Amino acid sequence: MEARQENPYLPFAAPILDIYPETEMEKTYRIQARLSANFGQFLEISLPGYGEAPISLSDMGEDWVDLTIRNAGRLTSRIHQLNPGDHLYWRGPYGQGFPLENFTGGHIVIVAGGTGLAPLRGVINHFRSNQDSVRKLDILAGFKTPSEVVCSRDIENWEQCFNTVVTVDDACEPWDGCEGLVPNFIPGLDIREPENTRAIAVGPPVMIKYAVQELLNKGIFQDKIWVSMERRMHCGMGKCGHCKIEDKYVCLDGPVFNWSLAKNLKD
Amino acid sequence: MAYGFDPEKFDNMLEELGKKYKLFGPTRYPQAGALSDSDLVTFGPVHRLKDLELSVQSTYSPKELILPVNQTMFYFTGDRILEPEIDQTPMIIFLHPCDLNGIKRLDSIFLENGSEPDPYYQQARQRVRFFVLECTQGFENCFCVSMQANATDEYDVFLRLDENEVRADVKSPEFEDTCARFGKQCDLEPAFVQENAKRVRVPDPEKLDNSIFESDLWRDYDQRCIACGRCNLSCPTCSCFTVRDILHEDNPEQGERRRFWTGCHLDGFDEVSGGMVFRPARGDRMRYKTMHKIYDFRKRFGVHMCVGCGRCDKVCPQYISFADCINACTELLQGAQ
Numbered sequence: 172m173e174a175r176q177e178n179p180y181l182p183f184a185a186p187i188l189d190i191y192p193e194t195e196m197e198k199t200y201r202i203q204a205r206l207s208a209n210f211g212q213f214l215e216i217s218l219p220g221y222g223e224a225p226i227s228l229s230d231m232g233e234d235w236v237d238l239t240i241r242n243a244g245r246l247t248s249r250i251h252q253l254n255p256g257d258h259l260y261w262r263g264p265y266g267q268g269f270p271l272e273n274f275t276g277g278h279i280v281i282v283a284g285g286t287g288l289a290p291l292r293g294v295i296n297h298f299r300s301n302q303d304s305v306r307k308l309d310i311l312a313g314f315k316t317p318s319e320v321v322c323s324r325d326i327e328n329w330e331q332c333f334n335t336v337v338t339v340d341d342a343c344e345p346w347d348g349c350e351g352l353v354p355n356f357i358p359g360l361d362i363r364e365p366e367n368t369r370a371i372a373v374g375p376p377v378m379i380k381y382a383v384q385e386l387l388n389k390g391i392f393q394d395k396i397w398v399s400m401e402r403r404m405h406c407g408m409g410k411c412g413h414c415k416i417e418d419k420y421v422c423l424d425g426p427v428f429n430w431s432l433a434k435n436l437k438d
Numbered sequence: 439m440a441y442g443f444d445p446e447k448f449d450n451m452l453e454e455l456g457k458k459y460k461l462f463g464p465t466r467y468p469q470a471g472a473l474s475d476s477d478l479v480t481f482g483p484v485h486r487l488k489d490l491e492l493s494v495q496s497t498y499s500p501k502e503l504i505l506p507v508n509q510t511m512f513y514f515t516g517d518r519i520l521e522p523e524i525d526q527t528p529m530i531i532f533l534h535p536c537d538l539n540g541i542k543r544l545d546s547i548f549l550e551n552g553s554e555p556d557p558y559y560q561q562a563r564q565r566v567r568f569f570v571l572e573c574t575q576g577f578e579n580c581f582c583v584s585m586q587a588n589a590t591d592e593y594d595v596f597l598r599l600d601e602n603e604v605r606a607d608v609k610s611p612e613f614e615d616t617c618a619r620f621g622k623q624c625d626l627e628p629a630f631v632q633e634n635a636k637r638v639r640v641p642d643p644e645k646l647d648n649s650i651f652e653s654d655l656w657r658d659y660d661q662r663c664i665a666c667g668r669c670n671l672s673c674p675t676c677s678c679f680t681v682r683d684i685l686h687e688d689n690p691e692q693g694e695r696r697r698f699w700t701g702c703h704l705d706g707f708d709e710v711s712g713g714m715v716f717r718p719a720r721g722d723r724m725r726y727k728t729m730h731k732i733y734d735f736r737k738r739f740g741v742h743m744c745v746g747c748g749r750c751d752k753v754c755p756q757y758i759s760f761a762d763c764i765n766a767c768t769e770l771l772q773g774a775q
Contacts, residue, residue: 178557180512181512210577219683221683224711243711401711402710403708403709405679406556410547411697412700413677413707414548415730415734417648422552423551437648437651438708438717
């Protein structure tokens, strides 16, 4: 790997090691990169000529990083045409991740909507490798339809060790799992010590809103709930202004926010 | 030390300075205005005193001298990435105190916010010297006094331009020798506008909170604002940019990554992947901008972002007055008590 350039806007090229198709629209790219980062942080991913976009880390190892990328625009549709051996360009990591050190020893509830599960994949895999560090982990993951379920290969592993509920809004296709909006599954969770429970909610804003409401109804303290906010950061360094909400910058102060702060942020 | 010059001598000094520095100031471009048969007054190269157009306010601020409207961040050719050559010539900008304060606001964003400075801005900023032009009257839309941006002591040279004499208070040792050579020692106590024709009452930040978001005030702007973004572009403190790649048509292997000015009133500014937008209503964009200028920025950096230059009021094709909007916020808060 080349030495860190002085100009923080210059990206590094990283070879794609592996591509895993998640759904028709999403693929997970494993790139060769060594970085010191926390789950919940993001990279600015680019291809020269096609632009740059913020993408959350979905998992990482010593010299690789996984990025789950939805085919949603000019850059990402080009990325979807790439093969292992081709290069992605990255800079970062940026922002604040999940404060996992605070989670040790208690009960954790993870609520995800759609592609919002991708940035939580590394978090869950972390606890899967360190099962002694949590007392209990509940995973609730909701998707629109069965064909939009991401991380299915991981879900099989998670089901072995954690209470894992995968639900779809509309089971229009053959589906033997749950059906219904993901916040509706929160009341049924067995939360014995709400004061010793921490929760994470990541997904579309409306899902976060209702999920947090249900988590609060279960007696979980608002300052023990974290959410991640999606914005289109063009710089990742607090300059471009696209992600400013009130006096906070999602790229610097987030994307992971404690709910006691996030509840007051209005675009 | 302060120096007095007769205007001709001062022009001789500018000619001398022009050998080392590029000089910029508000200047008139005949027939270049947005409307037919109108002139454009904006910042551009100047060489002598009479190049400075000070009888009207410039439509645009000096920010583009440091933060270009569009700027190449790097070139790419195949797998290689090349940084652009940077002009190292130092520049002198002739500007009013409000505009210097505007640049200080940009400094907060580009140099202080986040963990590292913006390298493009920093390189340009290091080349800039400020020759502040005394301003004691302001223009008709100005409310710099209300925004506490009417004065500054962060100039290299402060200038009082009278018809028969130029006086300069020289703060930066860099210009001491040259000024001493062309001028004669004199006294100069810099003066600043003490009262604008337009007065704005800024809401008390202690009392302001986001309950004002729910006010019907913003709905007035839903129809009036046409999202043209002129207010953002003319503002000396609006600093938002968008990054885009450009491929050269003749060789798709080559291209560049550029950044462009953008603004929170424009469509697409707040769009995220998949097409979701956070402020579809233009009144909400007005609210977002207003709160940034008079509340959010101050919370983060300790001073108001708006410097009260009044350019946004002048350029709005819908005659929306930002000054009136600030006053309306204050009235709302007082009414609520």
